[in-house]
Amino acid sequence: MPDGSSGHTLRRVELLRQLRAGDFDVLVGINLLREGLDLPEVSLVATLDADKEGFLRSGTSLIQTIGRAARNVSGEVHMYADKITDSMRHAIDETDRRRAKQVAYNKERGVDPQPLRKKIADILDRVYSEAEDTESVAGMPRAELADLIQQMTDQMMQAARDLQFELAARLRDEVADLKKELRGMDAAGIK
Structure with a gap:
């Protein structure tokens, strides 16, 4: 995947x-x-x-x-x-x-467990929401993006200290994506 x-x-x-x-x-x-x-x-x-x-x-x-x-x-x-x-x-x-x-x-x-049935759209709404969040940084000024990266890095470190490893991993991945965006801005000379 x-x-x-x-x-x-x-x-x-x-x-x-x-x-x-x-x-x-x-x-x-x-x-x-x-x-x-x-x-x-x-x-x-x-x-x-x-x-x-x-x-x-x-x-x-x-x-x-x-x-x-x-x-x-x-x-x-x-x-x-x-x-x-x-x-x-x-x-x-x-x-x-x-x-x-x-x-x-x-x-x-007297509960007899039954299979859960959920609409496909209900579960995938979160994934679409994450895609929209990622797109929202596209027009962000470089300084704001750098600040966001630092804030998320701090959150990631705190999550790791709190043994919230799944959250830390998700934040790590998001920070990596944002750093790629920042490098692209730097390469293009965007301030």
Whole structure:
């Protein structure tokens, strides 16, 4: 799947629409999982090298990734690894705890889980909104763009300190896109 840069936004929207419509069964990528899009059709999430500790393999990130399949009543998660790390153990234990709590709640109230059905447009509105946000910097003066980059970098660092890794990753990607825009302005001699 293409990265989150503005040049790929329309293609990304189309891929997500096709996935939701059932035009294909598999979509490979990481940004889809990181961005928090609610896609109830996702029934399987596979994490390769789940035992490689790091930014996208922290306990919090694994829990969020697992959550993508949890919206589907038939959802499954496969973590491929040579060993179970502390992050994996934390994610598995937390998921089991949440699952037990949900099952008990459902049993107590006689709830029979049903598949979620959402309009495709409802879920993809956020992606279109992000595309509009990216386009809005096009006419921004260079100094304002540089200030925005600094503000977002500060937010990214704070998110990382607060262990909000998904938010930090999203901000990192946005800062990278804005820096490309700034370099383009510099190359064109725009002040």
